[in-house]
Amino acid sequence: MQIDPKALRAAFSQFMTGVTVVTARSPGGDLIGFTANSFTSVSLDPPLLLVCPGRHLSSFDAFARAEHFAVSVLAEGQEHVSNLFAKSGTDRFAQADYDLDPNGAALISGRAAGFSCQTFQRVPAGDHMLLIGQITGFDKQPLPPLGYCPDGYFSLSKERQADAASASRKETIASVILRQGQNLLLDANGHLPSTQVGETAGARSALRGFLDGLGIEAHLGPVYSIYDETAGLRRKVLLGRVSEKAPTAPLQPHPISKTASLRQPTDALNVMLARFAAEHQSQSFGLYIGDAQQGEIHLLDKD
Template identity: 40%
Template sequence: MTIDPRALRDAFGAFPTGVTVVTTHDHAGNPIGFTANSFTSVSLDPPMLLVCLAKTSRNFGVMTGTARFAVNILSETQKDVSNTFARPVEDRFAAVAWSDAPGGCPVFADVAAWFECSMDRVIDAGDHVVLLGLITSFANYGLNGLGYARGGYFTPMLAGKAVSAAADGNLRIGAVVERDGQVLLIGTNPVSLPTCDAGAEDPAEALSAYLEKLTGLQASLGFLYSVYDDKSDGHQHIVYRAFLSDGKPKQGHFLDPATAAEKASDRPTADILSRFAIESSIGNFGVYFGSETAGKVHPIPVKRA
């Protein structure tokens, strides 16, 4: 079987993960670090964890030769920290408050938790290596972690708030079904998002079943995108991001969201499509709360100075 690396990467991206920054000091004593979401707890006795590192990483030589390293679990206010340590910035540590853990590895302020480890072994794994660490110290601050899936950040706090906001009322469930930068829409002019009534079912289950029946393809839901009360139709609306398996849908067609916004069947749909066009271009998604005419987009919050 021939596997397309890009398609495989996209499939891996369906699994929601936390976001970490792995740190140590180089031979000259300078702090180094990189963003990683391939982090896993391994064992409680002995206490162990692992993180994966690409062989192409500029930190590869230092990280595979170090005796100790730390894993910082970023909190939901630290999207900017994740971005900084994922980019080729010369002085990444100038943008974050940090100190040395007991063993000397850099650990950050405002994280959800951190772990300092001694290197147990480095395991070869294809185009990556696995850094297996024996935990020697840690701290847990009780904060929610920053999440990542399908190329975008999310936070548990915003997702929970959105569900609570729409828990009461007559629910309609819709989806921004995305593929290669385009959105699945119903109709030609006007166009609308695929939408169904929730009824007595779980909203997410009802929407998944509806999308699969509508398109004949396998559907998977991402995260909440919009929650609003539409006084014109008397419904509460919840809109999710969603994804379909490969293939041509039985109904609906994929269009550029910015262009499609001009053909939208109503103002909320036009607003959703216009916002999605902007947010998908920068990879930073928020959750809208409000009515069909006014509300607020709650972006993933950034760390305060």
């Protein structure tokens, strides 16, 4: 079978993970670090973990030689730290808060957990390396961890909070901001695909059933907005994605850059779409919880 690396990467990314920042010192003593979701717990006795630095990293050779390294498991709200340590060409440590562990490696402040390691084994593996560390110290904080899935970061506790709030409502309409490349997929009226949520099913499964019924193969991502349209009507909006070549009929593609020309059935949806278009430009998405007039935005993903 011919393996398409892009398709394989997409299949790998169906495995939801947390996010870590892996740090060490270069041979010259500089702090180095990168964002990694390849973290795996390996053994309790001896205590071992592994991460997989890629050969593409500017710090690869330094990690391949490091005798010590540290892993910080990021907490909810640390999307910006993940983005910082994934972005090339920035002075990462000038912009991050951290402490030094006894081995001199940086542990990110506000983390959900931290592990200090002595390098135990290095296993070259294709375009990555398995870097196995023996844990010399660790901590666990009472903070919920940050999640990562194909549609970006997610925060389970915020989604649960939002679900609990919406469970107290009688009627809910679920809508999806469905992206395909640089387009939004809309129904024949130019509206976001939307469906009524039954009493027992959640918004996600209602949308899943609705899109399946249309024959649209979509990946549903994080909750984007939850608000009360009227006293008895709640709107829950999810982000979703359809892969580039997948058929989209009966939905119609519309450029995200031209969302300003769209008219949704309510003003609140127009405002939300304008927010989405702006956030799409900066790739910094927030979760909105409130009512049609005012609410709170919790950052999902900040670049």
